[in-house]
Amino acid sequence: MVLGPVGQMLLFVIGSAIALSLLVTLLALLQIGARPDLLVRTWTILPQVIIDGLVRGFLFASIALGYTMVYGVLEFINFAHGEIFMVGGVVGAAVALLLATSGLLGAVPGLLFVLLIIAMGMLVSGTLAVTVERVAYRPLRGAPRLVPLISAIGVSLVLQDVTRLIMTSTPLGFNARFNTPDFGPPIRLFEMNLGERPVPVIISPKALIFVSAAVVMLVVLNYLVNATRLGKAIRATAQDRSTASLMGINVNQIISLTFLIGGALGGAAGALFGMYVGTVNPYMGFIPGLKAFTAAVLGGIGNITGALVGGIVLGFLEAFVASYLSLFTGGAFSGAAYADIAAFSILILILIFRPSGLLGEATTQKV
């Protein structure tokens, strides 16, 4: 806490980047006898992999916050959170399409556009999350643990198909591609020149916007939860619901608020992610949702800093598998496909060996 949230974040990012660099160097050195050029090739792509990992990491972290906040308060896995994220993306696409059809897209400045889709995504996804909680989760509070989870799985399927129905019956279509204001060409940071031909290290402006927005969201959330009266109420509810209500906290309201915040963050992440990749579809939330859940568990579910750590570690790990697996195995395995397997394997391993996560405290089950 001495460092403050931004310093802490920077620390995690730099730490993960160093760990990743050491790992790939070690792996390259192990094979150096058979393939002498491997080390150079490894280092040449390293900066790009780190940037890629960073973008993925903040994506997972911003979705993971929704899981972690709800879990912190209710001890309940909001399985539908991936779909809340997806809805944010679809709303962003709809806004972009509306602007384009009314001929305003060229006139809107880039920053305003970003703020607009974030605001709309937050509004719709936040409202949706609260509604879902009211309709499908609140009646089941106090039921055995699996009952609300099954309900959440149902909600997730319903949201996917309702969105699909809406998208296919509007000009969006199933796979909505859309244009955004021009944010300029990719920024060339520097060139990696290690003997072979130089490889430029680039970051797209959209990725930069995504990461900065995610950082702002994380910092604001950190402030909200740790330094305001509202945050105190949320933390009290998470610790002990009945005692919190004895202290005059309206527990139901706080739970709704938790869903609102988590949903709004998910929606903003969805809108930004949609803008970043330029296309959205109703099923795009499921896999990122599952991975974000993995990130939340990895960092220690219920813990906001943990979500950030988990997200970044997972992002780097995925970028590593996606870019290096094929290089280190001599092209035998394609990295992109196995990135998913890596994420799920991490989930399984962490749940087995350290279910409380990297930053979580081990809890004993009360009898």
Add this chain to the structure above:
Amino acid sequence: MTPTTQSASLWERTRTALGRGPGAYVFFGLYAAICTWLLFTNPRTSLRTDIVFVLFLLLVFLIYRSATPLWFRGGLAAALLLVVMPIFGTLNPFYIDVATQAGIFVALALGLNVVVGFAGLLDLGYVAFFAVGAYLWAILSTPQISQINPAWSPVPPIMFYPFVLLGLAIGAVFGILLGLPVLRLRGDYLAIVTLGFGEVIRVLANNLDRPINITNGSQGIREIERPPLILTSFIRDTLGWNLSDSQLYQQFFYFVVLLIVIFTVVVVSRLKNSRIGRAWEAIREDETAAVAQGIPRVRMKLMAFAVGASFAGAMGVVFASKQLFINPPTFDLLRSINILAMVILGGMGSIPGVILGAVIVTLLDLQILPRMATVLRDAQRAGVPIPAAFDPTQYQRLLFGILLVLMMIFRPQGILPDERRSEELHAGDEPPSEEEAPPAARPAAESA
């Protein structure tokens, strides 16, 4: 707790009324005769036949649940399933295929019910075991095996029968492999890990075409072998029925599936009332107390995973052989949730409930949704404003999603609940705090 819910008592009353006196015999006899007559005289695929077919399946179920003597139930059910259904199948190939699919899913749902219903372990990756069985037969029975090692050649089709047993064993092995690491996990984490496991198996099936081509990747495996037909000369020459090979295969798989379903029902019912079944229930209700009573938790949980997975493995072999073609999307998460919806709809832990749930969901999927699609298309042509993009057969997720949410809110114990299980779902593990008790749970919790 006595069955207090209204439908249960209504059911009990109907059941006793139908079990006493000559009324039951007359009722079932007439019902069966009318159904059979309707099916045989008008076998064309239409809405009317759909309804008769559903009534036919309902009859089989009613007989299974009725209180009439065993000889009557057994005789009538055998007549309907072994004579009427196959003959109807020769007249209309669509419905016997629906019946076969329903049978496959009954066996799968009963297997999942062992894990979810009996032992209380929510498994969201159940279809992975089904995939393992299916790929086992698909790879070993086709030239795909030569892709792995040119020296290996496919097994002869007659090996189908031992491979059904092998599927059972491989399913159990994979069940234990999954079970071992997840034993310590609590319910909701377990659900997510099994989901991840299911996805891993699917992604592997999708990508194991390199570096060695094991699964043929996203292309899937074609022309999977079927076992050689039996009794062809008897049917064609002695009985004089001129049936094509594909019709005979339909009949063949119908009987194979029926046999496996009967086997599964017997095994699962015997298990449920055995020491093992009671140990599973004890673990489900209260793990700590169960362990304190001396129940070997690890062994029992592993056994639940193994038994549940083995049915899926065996059915996978049959499924691959029947479908002739499998690819990774056949085994996606939606299929796992599909099977879970069957278990939940019918009633977790209740064998007749799960059978009913599996048949209902399969019928919804294969028969009712396509029928709705035709009706909607006709309505569209008649000028009713329905969005052109709306095709009910494409919205299974919506259907299952709504089904899961509604069941959880209004009837978490399922339509034909298991007595002990419904007690748990009503009373709840943790005492619900005042204003938060689910409204549906109130009366039952008080009467308990």
